[in-house]
Amino acid sequence: xxxxxxxxxxxxxxxxxxxxxxxxxxxxxxxxxxxxxxxxxxxxxxxxxxxxxxxxxxxxxxxxxxxxxxxxxxxxxxxxxxxxxxxxxxxxxxxxxxxxxxxxxxxxxxxxxxxxxxxxxxxxxxxxxxxxxxxxxxxxxxxxxxxxxxxxxxxxxxxxxxxxxxxxxxxxxxxxxxxxxxxxxxxxxxxxxxxxxxxxxxxxxxxxxxxxxxxxxxxxxxxxxxxxxxxxxxxxxxxxxxxxxxxxxxxxxxxxxxxxxxxxxxxxxxxxxxxxxxxxxxxxxxxxxxxxxxxxxxx
Amino acid sequence: xxxxxxxxxxxxxxxxxxxxxxxxxxxxxxxxxxxxxxxxxxxxxxxxxxxxxxxxxxxxxxxxxxxxxxxxxxxxxxxxxxxxxxxxxxxxxxxxxxxxxxxxxxxxxxxxxxxxxxxxxxxxxxxxxxxxxxxxxxxxxxxxxxxxxxxxxxxxxxxxxxxxxxxxxxxxxxxxxxxxxxxxxxxxxxxxxxxxxxxxxxxxxxxxxxxxxxxxxxxxxxxxxxxxxxxxxxxxxxxxxxxxxxxxxxxxxxxxxxxxxxxxxxxxxxxxxxxxxxxxxxxxxxxxxxxxxxxxxxxxxxxxxxxxxxxxxxxxxxxxxxxxxxxxxxxxxxxxxxxxxxxxxxxxxxxxxxxxxxxxxxxxxxxxxxxxxxxxxxxxxxxxxxxxxxxxxxxxxxxxxxxxxxxxxxxxxxxxxxxxxxxxxxxxxxxxxxxxxxxxxxxxxxxxxxxxxxxxxxxxxxxxxxxxxxxxxxxxxxxxxxxxxxxxxxxxxxxxxxxxxxxxxxxxxxxxxxxxxxxxxxxxxxxxxxxxxxxxxxxxxxxxxxxxxxxxxxxxxxxxxxxxxxxxxxxxxxxxxxxxxxxxxxxxxxxxxxxxxxxxxxxxxxxxxxxxxxxxxxxxxxxxxxxxxxxxxxxxxxxxxxxxxxxxxxxxxxxxxx
Numbered sequence: 037x038x039x040x041x042x043x044x045x046x047x048x049x050x051x052x053x054x055x056x057x058x059x060x061x062x063x064x065x066x067x068x069x070x071x072x073x074x075x076x077x078x079x080x081x082x083x084x085x086x087x088x089x090x091x092x093x094x095x096x097x098x099x100x101x102x103x104x105x106x107x108x109x110x111x112x113x114x115x116x117x118x119x120x121x122x123x124x125x126x127x128x129x130x131x132x133x134x135x136x137x138x139x140x141x142x143x144x145x146x147x148x149x150x151x152x153x154x155x156x157x158x159x160x161x162x163x164x165x166x167x168x169x170x171x172x173x174x175x176x177x178x179x180x181x182x183x184x185x186x187x188x189x190x191x192x193x194x195x196x197x198x199x200x201x202x203x204x205x206x207x208x209x210x211x212x213x214x215x216x217x218x219x220x221x222x223x224x225x226x227x228x229x230x231x232x233x234x235x236x237x238x239x240x241x242x243x244x245x246x247x248x249x250x251x252x253x254x255x256x257x258x259x260x261x262x263x264x265x266x267x268x269x270x271x272x273x274x275x276x277x278x279x280x281x282x283x284x285x286x287x288x289x290x291x292x293x294x295x296x297x298x299x300x301x302x303x304x305x306x307x308x309x310x311x312x313x314x315x316x317x318x319x320x321x322x323x324x325x326x327x328x329x330x331x332x333x334x335x
Numbered sequence: 336x337x338x339x340x341x342x343x344x345x346x347x348x349x350x351x352x353x354x355x356x357x358x359x360x361x362x363x364x365x366x367x368x369x370x371x372x373x374x375x376x377x378x379x380x381x382x383x384x385x386x387x388x389x390x391x392x393x394x395x396x397x398x399x400x401x402x403x404x405x406x407x408x409x410x411x412x413x414x415x416x417x418x419x420x421x422x423x424x425x426x427x428x429x430x431x432x433x434x435x436x437x438x439x440x441x442x443x444x445x446x447x448x449x450x451x452x453x454x455x456x457x458x459x460x461x462x463x464x465x466x467x468x469x470x471x472x473x474x475x476x477x478x479x480x481x482x483x484x485x486x487x488x489x490x491x492x493x494x495x496x497x498x499x500x501x502x503x504x505x506x507x508x509x510x511x512x513x514x515x516x517x518x519x520x521x522x523x524x525x526x527x528x529x530x531x532x533x534x535x536x537x538x539x540x541x542x543x544x545x546x547x548x549x550x551x552x553x554x555x556x557x558x559x560x561x562x563x564x565x566x567x568x569x570x571x572x573x574x575x576x577x578x579x580x581x582x583x584x585x586x587x588x589x590x591x592x593x594x595x596x597x598x599x600x601x602x603x604x605x606x607x608x609x610x611x612x613x614x615x616x617x618x619x620x621x622x623x624x625x626x627x628x629x630x631x632x633x634x635x636x637x638x639x640x641x642x643x644x645x646x647x648x649x650x651x652x653x654x655x656x657x658x659x660x661x662x663x664x665x666x667x668x669x670x671x672x673x674x675x676x677x678x679x680x681x682x683x684x685x686x687x688x689x690x691x692x693x694x695x696x697x698x699x700x701x702x703x704x705x706x707x708x709x710x711x712x713x714x715x716x717x718x719x720x721x722x723x724x725x726x727x728x729x730x731x732x733x734x735x736x737x738x739x740x741x742x743x744x745x746x747x748x749x750x751x752x753x754x755x756x757x758x759x760x761x762x763x764x765x766x767x768x769x770x771x772x773x774x775x776x777x778x779x780x781x782x783x784x785x786x787x788x789x790x791x792x793x794x795x796x797x798x799x800x801x802x803x804x805x806x807x808x809x810x811x812x813x814x815x816x817x818x819x820x821x822x823x824x825x826x827x828x829x830x831x832x833x834x835x836x837x838x839x840x841x842x843x844x845x846x847x848x849x850x851x852x853x854x855x856x857x858x859x860x861x862x863x864x865x866x867x868x869x870x871x872x873x874x875x876x877x878x879x880x881x882x883x884x885x886x887x888x889x890x891x892x893x894x895x896x897x898x899x900x901x902x903x904x905x906x907x908x909x910x911x912x913x914x915x916x917x918x919x920x921x922x923x924x925x926x927x928x929x930x931x932x933x934x935x936x937x938x939x940x941x942x943x944x945x946x947x948x949x950x951x952x953x954x955x956x957x958x959x960x961x962x963x964x965x966x967x968x969x970x971x972x973x974x975x976x977x978x979x980x981x982x983x984x985x986x987x988x989x990x991x992x993x
Contacts, residue, residue: 267368
């Protein structure tokens with residue numbers, strides 16, 4: 037394991053997640069043979085069905101025992117083993133840089149862990165960074181040996197800019213890397229385009245998982261010194277909001293944040309998206325081994 | 336609406352508004368904190384603190400409310416008032432009616448009209464004199480109280496305290512209401528301004544503010560001048576009625592002087608008939624009474640004339656062999672109590688005293704028959720000597736019949752005169768005597784009842800021109816033959832010829848005329864009752880020789896000394912109704928007394944309905960609202976400001992806790 041990977045995942049973590057695999061609620065169709073069953077009949081090892089012989093069929097798959105009993109040619113059909121497309125999208129906007137540790141740091145480690153799981157299981161892994169109105173991608177990763185490259189790519193990224201979620205998601209969804217599981221790691225603190233961005237991924241056939249990461253100061257700002265007379269500066273659009281943080285205002289903040297999260301959950305439920313919310317204090321091994329398995333993201 | 340202290344209010348507003356606005360330009364230097372998203376945050380500030388110099392002013396409900404609150408407070412300090420009436424001038428004269436009708440109890444809360452007038456006048460003075468907390472000067476105000484006469488309560492002054500004290504010191508009286516003396520006083524008073532360069536009072540506007548019920552007896556005889564304006568604050572209700580005693584008197588019987596016949600008249604000035612009871616008392620005892628329900632008809636209005644309904648009452652004769660005061664009382668009482676009682680001072684009985692000047696045999700024979708035992712005959716020289724010794728000699732007789740004394744020597748008295756006409760005010764002799772006969776006569780005159788003068792022919796009738804107040808009661812073909820009237824000489828009935836120059840002594844009408852003339856003149860003397868006066872008149876009494884320590888005791892008051900003029904003493908004016916007792920010590924040490932009754936029997940004054948519209952010589956006076964004083968608005972504005980303050984407090988805390 038390269039040193040770059042170790043900067044993101046320690047050895048114990050790696051050892052723990054090597055036994056995991058990404059779980060897709062759909063039967064994806066990969067572009068090459070992989071380790072997953074496919075609805076596509078083909079040259080796999082698992083028998084699926086019979087069908088009458090047609091000229092041009094590969095005679096190696098004729099069931100000669102049936103022909104001996106019935107004097108008719110039937111072809112044996114097997115489920116073809118296909119690879120799984122895993123798209124791990126990390127919100128690279130400036131808002132992810134907030135928190136201690138920052139949301140981006142946590143998201144990067146989570147993305148590395150999920151990509152590593154995909155690589156170990158010979159899935160076709162793509163990691164992407166949602167930024168502004170586009171998506172930077174590192175595609176074509178397969179196999180354990182690509183983990184270092186993936187880690188290096190992630191480590192070279194830093195949060196910056198204002199994310200246009202819908203536009204960035206559309207870019208990510210319209211890539212040529214096929215369909216599979218798309219895991220979006222973000223704080224989802226966007227005002228517009230949240231549902232349309234997620235819908236763009238779903239429409240393109242991705243089995244989407246929304247992994248929401250919030251910093252503790254997003255949830256409980258008072259405990260991080262956000263009290264008194266402040267000028268709050270939005271890290272993405274630099275807009276300023278003058279506030280006098282009082283108990284009443286904190287209650288209002290909590291109410292609005294919960295309303296936003298509830299709207300995100302509703303959108304996910306409506307689009308068939310699995311939604312998990314964690315904060316930056318999350319125990320990553322426990323998240324992988326318990327929470328995400330229980331949530332049907334990993335197995 | 337006007338503002339008493341506009342400058343103070345504006346200064347306050349400016350002094351506070353600018354700093355208040357400046358505070359809103361200050362801003363709080365806030366700590367800058369970077370957050371993930373402003374999505375969950377809403378702008379909410381409590382700008383109670385500021386530590387940075389400037390910010391762009393933002394629309395703020397609190398600022399708006401605070402500025403509005405400040406504006407209201409400044410307006411309250413400026414003391415806006417709503418003036419019901421009157422324009423402030425340089426000089427204001429308050430004319431406060433304190434006459435008898437102002438004693439009517441129809442004010443709010445059962446107070447008299449005078450009390451209501453004083454209250455309104457004080458309120459008006461307070462509004463005129465600034466009245467504000469920060470005002471210092473106002474117009475000069477003079478207060479005049481008037482009834483039949485007028486007096487200056489305070490000359491022109493800018494001192495509100497003096498004006499208030501002067502108004503509060505005004506007391507009512509039972510006199511009638513004449514505004515002319517008040518106007519004369521107002522015009523005569525110099526301004527209190529110390530600046531010699533100030534315009535003369537005549538050229539300066541004079542604002543007259545009349546507080547009265549408008550029952551002026553001389554409203555048609557006065558007019559406002561060009562520089563004068565008048566407002567009329569009507570006091571009292573135009574619907575107030577009154578029923579009271581309109582006349583009262585008594586006569587001793589000719590046959591038996593100890594027997595007295597009393598009579599009275601009830602008058603109703605209300606629009607509906609009323610029932611009254613009339614009681615005659617003396618020394619606490621009841622001498623007579625009317626039925627319980629003596630109905631008095633209502634007032635009759637014919638164009639501008641208001642004719643009171645009248646009911647007369649003749650009491651049964653009663654014995655009164657001594658001096659006493661008769662009191663007539665009308666019950667039940669009403670809003671105007673002044674005329675509910677009347678007094679008559681009844682003298683002790685005594686024989687008629689008649690003097691005859693001259694030697695006319697027919698007259699002497701007749702007078703001997705009419706006044707047996709009381710006739711005294713004088714010749715011209717004796718009378719002149721007596722009058723030289725005592726100018727009031729003629730007043731010592733009930734009647735003086737003159738048929739020989741030159742008219743120029745006639746002093747004050749009650750005269751039945753025959754011969755050359757005296758040259759008195761309003762009586763102007765002219766031409767030479769000549770034959771004349773009767774053309775017409777006033778048959779309703781008390782001296783001419785039952786007289787037929789158609790056969791009367793005078794061979795030497797003196798000619799005379801008659802002016803008011805004289806009346807020609809018998810008109811001849813060329814000149815009046817008999818005239819009558821009051822004058823400085825008392826009351827005179829003058830026949831323009833001597834009986835011997837006519838055929839009159841041979842006619843029955845001569846007897847009737849002479850008897851009735853003597854009875855009329857004697858009735859004007861104190862043969863039956865002492866003098867009865869109207870309120871406001873001076874009390875004058877003729878005293879016995881050597882009388883001293885003459886004192887008068889007003890009704891309900893303490894004894895006061897009277898002023899002596901030779902044989903006469905005077906005091907007054909007697910401003911209240913009632914029986915005034917005059918007492919003295921005689922030369923022989925015995926005490927003597929007389930009574931003078933003062934009664935308000937004036938129909939114009941007893942009609943207490945306040946006038947709807949006051950006119951002075953046809954010129955309408957602007958009537959102002961009853962509560963015409965200035966209405967202070969600042970308490971209402973302060974109340975509104977308080978409500979606004981509560982709203983501002985609520986909005987502020989609602990925003991802070993939301």
